[in-house]
Amino acid sequence: MHLTRATLRPDLAILTMAGFLEARPRVGYFYSGKSANQLLIEHIQSLMVKDYKSRPVVVQEKTSVYDAICTMFLEDVGTLYVVKGQNRLSGVLSRKDLLKAAMGNHELTAVPVSVVMTRMPNIVTCKLDDTLVHAAGQMMRHQVDSVPVVRIAGDEEWEIIGRITKTTIARAFVELGENISI
Amino acid sequence: MHLTRATLRPDLAILTMAGFLEARPRVGYFYSGKSANQLLIEHIQSLMVKDYKSRPVVVQEKTSVYDAICTMFLEDVGTLYVVKGQNRLSGVLSRKDLLKAAMGNHELTAVPVSVVMTRMPNIVTCKLDDTLVHAAGQMMRHQVDSVPVVRIAGDEEWEIIGRITKTTIARAFVELGENISI
Numbered sequence: 001m002h003l004t005r006a007t008l009r010p011d012l013a014i015l016t017m018a019g020f021l022e023a024r025p026r027v028g029y030f031y032s033g034k035s036a037n038q039l040l041i042e043h044i045q046s047l048m049v050k051d052y053k054s055r056p057v058v059v060q061e062k063t064s065v066y067d068a069i070c071t072m073f074l075e076d077v078g079t080l081y082v083v084k085g086q087n088r089l090s091g092v093l094s095r096k097d098l099l100k101a102a103m104g105n106h107e108l109t110a111v112p113v114s115v116v117m118t119r120m121p122n123i124v125t126c127k128l129d130d131t132l133v134h135a136a137g138q139m140m141r142h143q144v145d146s147v148p149v150v151r152i153a154g155d156e157e158w159e160i161i162g163r164i165t166k167t168t169i170a171r172a173f174v175e176l177g178e179n180i181s182i
Numbered sequence: 183m184h185l186t187r188a189t190l191r192p193d194l195a196i197l198t199m200a201g202f203l204e205a206r207p208r209v210g211y212f213y214s215g216k217s218a219n220q221l222l223i224e225h226i227q228s229l230m231v232k233d234y235k236s237r238p239v240v241v242q243e244k245t246s247v248y249d250a251i252c253t254m255f256l257e258d259v260g261t262l263y264v265v266k267g268q269n270r271l272s273g274v275l276s277r278k279d280l281l282k283a284a285m286g287n288h289e290l291t292a293v294p295v296s297v298v299m300t301r302m303p304n305i306v307t308c309k310l311d312d313t314l315v316h317a318a319g320q321m322m323r324h325q326v327d328s329v330p331v332v333r334i335a336g337d338e339e340w341e342i343i344g345r346i347t348k349t350t351i352a353r354a355f356v357e358l359g360e361n362i363s364i
Binding site for chain 1: 285351361
């Protein structure tokens with residue numbers, strides 16, 4: 001029978017799996033020096049934008065504010081992204097932006113979203129290989145409800161390929177705390 | 183010199199602090215049986231609503247939709263709570279509720295919020311001694327952006343004493359992942 005280190009010392013095997021001890025071939029075990037706190041941070045920092053992003057809901061620059069509000073309700077999202085051409089990010093429309101426009105007694109079917117949106121380059125973005133914590137930190141620091149996931153599509157041009165929202169973060173938090181996928 | 187168990191076995195002391203080993207008086211150490219994953223879950227489940235709640239922004243039932251929208255912008259919040267009497271929770275107003283009302287071409291200064299709000303008992307609430315994960319789970323399951331923190335104030339009456347929002351959760355997530363307070 002071939003005895004592995006794990007079968008010889010099941011207690012150490014458990015600690016190894018837990019990340020506290022590291023196995024070195026032939027020389028046995030040494031303490032990895034990581035506290036539970038560090039393991040927690042490492043685990044959270046291993047969550048990546050590319051694994052959590054959701055589908056962005058986009059409208060065109062010439063879409064009316066009225067139609068944008070309808071799209072927001074139909075798609076049940078808090079933020080719309082405004083694009084031109086081949087999904088090139090041009091602006092962001094939050095519920096706040098649309099509420100402000102709707103309050104102003106404008107003729108909402110006549111005003112294009114490009115008038116009320118927040119425009120590039122004043123938009124905080126993230127990339128596929130950013131950590132989820134980085135994206136969440138950007139939302140906190142810039143006080144926005146979501147960040148678009150983009151990739152470079154040319155000189156000063158960004159293709160929008162996803163979104164990370166506070167809902168994404170809250171879902172990840174619940175999954176961590178309840179140890180389930182919801 | 184008084185030698186504690188920690189000075190004799192600093193490696194075990196570190197594991198003890200990390201929660202992996204537990205100290206028993208006189209009988210030494212035994213492995214607590216907790217994996218890093220369990221410690222992570224325990225840590226997250228130790229975060230409580232009472233330590234994270236923020237101040238609720240409230241309006242009265244007779245407040246006009248127009249004034250409620252102004253309050254939402256002035257206070258820069260995503261949800262307003264509607265109260266009657268001594269901070270008794272009566273309803274909830276989301277940005278979505280107000281946007282819907284603003285789109286309808288009503289005279290916004292003439293419509294009271296009680297017409298457009300979501301009314302008790304159709305409101306998901308949480309309590310001071312709930313875990314943050316429970317509150318976040320409620321938001322996910324009921325698809326709402328925030329939950330009011332309440333305490334019983336009489337027969338079918340609830341006093342509103344705070345709020346937990348997706349921003350609260352995102353901030354807690356960033357604090358965990360960056361190991362800092364923001």
